[in-house]
Amino acid sequence: MNRLRYMLAAGALAGPGAALALACAARQEGKRPWQPLxxxxxxxxxxxxxxxxxxxLRHTxxxxxxxxxxxxxxxxxxxAWLGRRDRPGNGRILGGAVTVAALAAVVDYGLVPRRLTPGWEHAVSPRGVALGFAGMAAGLALGAVLARPR
Incomplete structure (x- = not known):
């Protein structure tokens, strides 16, 4: 049950975390905040x-x-990885979130065909792309903290 809670909460906040970071990066680069989307x-x-x-609607x-x-x-x-423990500590939550975001970056920009990348590179600089993955890590970690049993 904990595993499912972690999966849903982290998954629900990973995208918004990345989108917020990407929107900030886009604004810093003089672009519209929705351009990465x-x-x-x-x-x-x-x-x-x-x-x-x-x-x-067609693009955004x-x-x-x-x-x-x-x-x-x-x-x-x-x-699924985090839910193997009953009540993971903050270090495990944050370390796992950073690891999964780094894995996502490697898969998304190193292993999948170009057509299947997140496409953020079409709107923001490499620094902005890195901030997007940092935002994803933050969203994953926040979701896990909120889902952790009290």
Whole structure:
């Protein structure tokens, strides 16, 4: 039961954590905060999706749904690993979140075909992409802390 709680809570917050970090990075780079989500729609809309400055369902909506699904996927992996313990400590929660986010970065930008990357690189700099994964780690960890039995 704890495992499922961790999976759902971490998965629910991984995407929003990354999206918030990416939005901040985009703003710092003079772009619209939703452009990284537009970029995530590149699998269907092409590499120009991240350059789109407008907010619309075709790019932002599709990107947001895809982004959230990916966050749920990585949250499931993290929650399954973390849920092996009854009440993991803060160090285990944070260390695991950073590890899973790093694994996501390696898989997403090193192993999958270019068409299946998160697409953030179409909208923000490599620093912004790194901040996105840091935001994912923060979302995973926050979800785990909130799901931890009292």
């Amino acid at each position: 537009n970029g995530t729609s590149h699998w269907a809309r092409g590499p120009g999706a991240g350059r789109r400055r407008d907010l619309d 909506g599709l990107g947001a749904v895809t982004h959230h699904a990916a966050g749920l996927f990585w949250g499931m992996i993290y929650g």
